[in-house]
Amino acid sequence: MHAPLDSELVPVFSNHVSYMSGILTPLDLLVSNVNLTEEFAFVIHGTPIGVLRFFRGSFVKRGPPVGC
Numbered sequence: 001m002h003a004p005l006d007s008e009l010v011p012v013f014s015n016h017v018s019y020m021s022g023i024l025t026p027l028d029l030l031v032s033n034v035n036l037t038e039e040f041a042f043v044i045h046g047t048p049i050g051v052l053r054f055f056r057g058s059f060v061k062r063g064p065p066v067g068c
Contacts, residue, residue: 009034010045018045019055 007025012018019042023034036059044053 009040011042015051017051019043020045 005026007023007029008020009023010018010020021040021042023029024032039056039058041056042054044051
């Protein structure tokens with residue numbers, strides 16, 4: 001990643017730590033969408049001091065809020 005014309009998915013968490021995973025090229029993104037149901041491999045997007053450096057995961061639709 002970080003090469004010319006690459007694309008990455010970057011989730012940023014509440015502790016301001018961000019991770020990156022490669023996705024479709026810009027040309028492919030013009031004609032399709034990213035399939036968020038597939039599994040992604042994320043690596044730290046910055047300096048890995050005191051945080052998780054790598055994880056795998058996928059996205060799910062958020063359910064309705066649950067009251068206390």
